[in-house]
Amino acid sequence: MADPSPSVVRAGYPVSRQVLADHVYEALLEWLMDGRLEPGAAVSIDGMARELDVSPTPVREALARLEHTGMVRRVALKGYRVAPVFTREDFAELMEARLSIEPVNARLACSRMTPDGLEALKQAVEDLKTAPRGGTFAEYRSYLEADERFHQLIAAQANNQFLLAAYNTLGGQIQRFRLFGGVGITDAEQAIAEHQAVLEAITSGDPEKAAAMMVDHVEKVRGRAMADAPED
Amino acid sequence: MADPSPSVVRAGYPVSRQVLADHVYEALLEWLMDGRLEPGAAVSIDGMARELDVSPTPVREALARLEHTGMVRRVALKGYRVAPVFTREDFAELMEARLSIEPVNARLACSRMTPDGLEALKQAVEDLKTAPRGGTFAEYRSYLEADERFHQLIAAQANNQFLLAAYNTLGGQIQRFRLFGGVGITDAEQAIAEHQAVLEAITSGDPEKAAAMMVDHVEKVRGRAMADAPED
DNA sequence: CGTCGTGCGTTCCTATAGGATTTGGACATG
DNA sequence: CATGTCCAAATCCTATAGGAACGCACGACG
Numbered sequence: 001m002a003d004p005s006p007s008v009v010r011a012g013y014p015v016s017r018q019v020l021a022d023h024v025y026e027a028l029l030e031w032l033m034d035g036r037l038e039p040g041a042a043v044s045i046d047g048m049a050r051e052l053d054v055s056p057t058p059v060r061e062a063l064a065r066l067e068h069t070g071m072v073r074r075v076a077l078k079g080y081r082v083a084p085v086f087t088r089e090d091f092a093e094l095m096e097a098r099l100s101i102e103p104v105n106a107r108l109a110c111s112r113m114t115p116d117g118l119e120a121l122k123q124a125v126e127d128l129k130t131a132p133r134g135g136t137f138a139e140y141r142s143y144l145e146a147d148e149r150f151h152q153l154i155a156a157q158a159n160n161q162f163l164l165a166a167y168n169t170l171g172g173q174i175q176r177f178r179l180f181g182g183v184g185i186t187d188a189e190q191a192i193a194e195h196q197a198v199l200e201a202i203t204s205g206d207p208e209k210a211a212a213m214m215v216d217h218v219e220k221v222r223g224r225a226m227a228d229a230p231e232d
Numbered sequence: 233m234a235d236p237s238p239s240v241v242r243a244g245y246p247v248s249r250q251v252l253a254d255h256v257y258e259a260l261l262e263w264l265m266d267g268r269l270e271p272g273a274a275v276s277i278d279g280m281a282r283e284l285d286v287s288p289t290p291v292r293e294a295l296a297r298l299e300h301t302g303m304v305r306r307v308a309l310k311g312y313r314v315a316p317v318f319t320r321e322d323f324a325e326l327m328e329a330r331l332s333i334e335p336v337n338a339r340l341a342c343s344r345m346t347p348d349g350l351e352a353l354k355q356a357v358e359d360l361k362t363a364p365r366g367g368t369f370a371e372y373r374s375y376l377e378a379d380e381r382f383h384q385l386i387a388a389q390a391n392n393q394f395l396l397a398a399y400n401t402l403g404g405q406i407q408r409f410r411l412f413g414g415v416g417i418t419d420a421e422q423a424i425a426e427h428q429a430v431l432e433a434i435t436s437g438d439p440e441k442a443a444a445m446m447v448d449h450v451e452k453v454r455g456r457a458m459a460d461a462p463e464d
Numbered sequence: 465c466g467t468c469g470t471g472c473g474t475t476c477c478t479a480t481a482g483g484a485t486t487t488g489g490a491c492a493t494g
Numbered sequence: 495c496a497t498g499t500c501c502a503a504a505t506c507c508t509a510t511a512g513g514a515a516c517g518c519a520c521g522a523c524g
Contacts (some may be wrong), residue, residue: 019308019477046505055479058288060507064253064296072398076251077485077506090393100336108328145310147442161322162329162405165302173394195420242473249485251507287509292477309476309515 021058023218024048025065032071032082035179043072043080069172086177088226094177097170099215102151105167106198106214107158110207117157118203124150125199133185143185144178150195154202154214156225187224194220252288256280257297264303266312267411274409275304275312283348288373301404318409320458326409327454329402334383337399338430340441341389349389350435356382356429360424375420382427386434386446419456426452 002021031037045063049056063080066072071082086094109117127146132139144185148171155167185191194217260280263269277295281288294311298304304312318326341349359378364371380403387399426449433442 021477022308044505045507055507057292057478057480060293061296061477064293065299067297068300076249076254079486079506093392096392097339097398100333100395101398104332119379160325160328162326162402163332165401166329166333169397169401170394253507276475277477287474289508289510293507311476 004114011153019058020054021061021065022053024052024058024062027052028062028066029071032066033175033179039082039085039180041082043082045079047230068169070169071172071176083176085180091177091224094170094173098174098218101163101167101170102154102218103211103214105155105158105163106202107207107211108160108163109154110202110205110210112159113157113202117153120149120198121153121157121202123197124153125192128195130189133188140185143188144175147178147191147195148175154198169192186228190220191217243367251290252286253293253297256284256286257294259284260294260298261303264298265411265433266408269314271314271317271412273314275314277311297331303404303408304403315408317412321410323457324454326402326405327450330406331449333399333402334386334450335446336340336441337387337390337395338434339439339443340392340395341386342437342442344391345389345434349385353385353389353431353434356385357424357427360420360427365420377409379410379423379427380407386430413420418460422452422456423449 028037028043037043043063045056045059048059048063052059061073063074067074067080071083073083074080075094113121124146128150129142131146133143134140151174152167152171155164155171156166194213198210198213198217201213260269260275269275275295277288277291280291280295282421284291295304295306299306303315305315306312310409315422345353356378360375360382363375365375383406384399384403387396387403390396426445430442430445430449433445
């Protein structure tokens with residue numbers, strides 16, 4: 001059976017109570033983002049349960065929730081697999097979707113930005129600048145995290161729960177692509193400058209310019225990735 | 233225990249094999265759409281299991297999948313509840329989100345429409361025209377279904393898996409609003425004309441006009457619903 | 465009469481057991 | 495060698511049991 005002294009029974013109240021399935025969910029998400037679970041690999045329910053030292057029930061629940069993120073796919077009676085690597089086609093579709101949603105987010109966020117939000121946004125860009133950009137994944141990590149955080153913050157500041165939900169369906173895929181799309185961070189300086197441009201447009205309170213800068217950024221991301229041209 | 237002669241053991245192969253959790257998922261979805269589960273009501277796992285004559289395990293999995301649709305909300309250790317009724321604010325946000333996504337879908341669908349897709353779209357509009365529009369819900373039903381199908385088809389024909397996923401995060405909410413937003417189908421004739429206009433723009437192969445007609449449609453939907461002005 | 469404590473029922477959550485299904489390989493056959 | 499069959503292990507799927515927390519009614523007490 002599982003370890004009878006679970007780590008959740010700390011003294012006092014946990015700030016927000018969580019159940020095992022939540023922990024499993026986050027563990028799996030982290031493994032997926034870390035690349036510890038490679039695209040196409042099978043994710044066995046029983047196997048994960050053994051690995052995490054819990055029963056299959058919470059694993060099953062966590063995977064059911066993960067399915068909608070697109071990170072894993074399920075086939076009835078056959079189990080879950082990590083979503084396959086991005087094809088060139090997938091990537092083009094993803095960028096098309098981003099071009100539809102993110103500029104709108106930027107425009108709205110510009111009008112509705114709170115002081116705290118603006119501060120967080122500046123911090124994200126700052127983190128992008130200072131993040132190490134070595135060759136190993138551990139060094140990528142904080143850079144990628146700051147990148148995702150920047151876009152996520154803008155979506156959140158648009159202050160529209162549905163647009164935020166729509167962005168989040170993309171966000172996970174974007175992050176997944178950053179990891180497995182084949183491109184490293186070849187042109188970090190340019191990318192940072194583009195983020196900076198979006199930030200400045202927002203700071204200056206010009207919604208149309210913010211949207212335009214976001215279009216510019218996403219298009220250039222697409223351009224750089226396409227140029228690097230993975231195999232097919 | 234559950235009925236030992238499940239209805240799934242038909243002779244021959246089911247086209248696509250399903251497991252109990254899938255049936256539970258669809259049953260719950262139908263109940264939510266039918267209004268049999270009212271907004272704010274608790275959805276007990278054990279209770280649903282008894283009602284559907286299955287064990288709690290598949291119900292738990294189905295609810296986990298339903299959560300991301302926004303139809304139900306979960307609080308750890310407290311269970312699931314049907315999402316509360318739309319506020320005026322929620323509605324405004326939903327329409328803003330639709331205005332960001334659906335015109336893009338219409339523009340792309342116009343360029344990429346397949347003959348079969350166009351046929352299905354025409355059928356949806358036809359169904360809208362012929363659907364009964366009585367006062368009881370049973371008569372609403374086919375009208376609402378055709379309405380949702382029209383928009384869903386356009387999203388699908390945009391031929392972009394991510395935009396489709398993004399739309400689907402809205403689609404359920406839109407359908408839910410149609411049921412619980414407080415407005416009946418007061419101006420069906422106008423709504424049908426607007427759908428017809430979108431269809432004609434697509435048929436004529438004019439992407440910009442298709443997008444414009446979709447903007448027009450959604451804005452007028454918003455206008456009609458806002459005019460009806462529910463309590464708040 | 466109002467307040468507090470206690471007990472019971474309900475519900476969520478996790479673990480476990482066992483049936484059903486798939487998969488992979490050994491083995492026999494054309 | 496290619497192909498089909500059969501078996502065993504792994505896996506998925508569902509049911510069931512029981513612990514823990516929560517809500518609520520009921521009764522005791524100030």
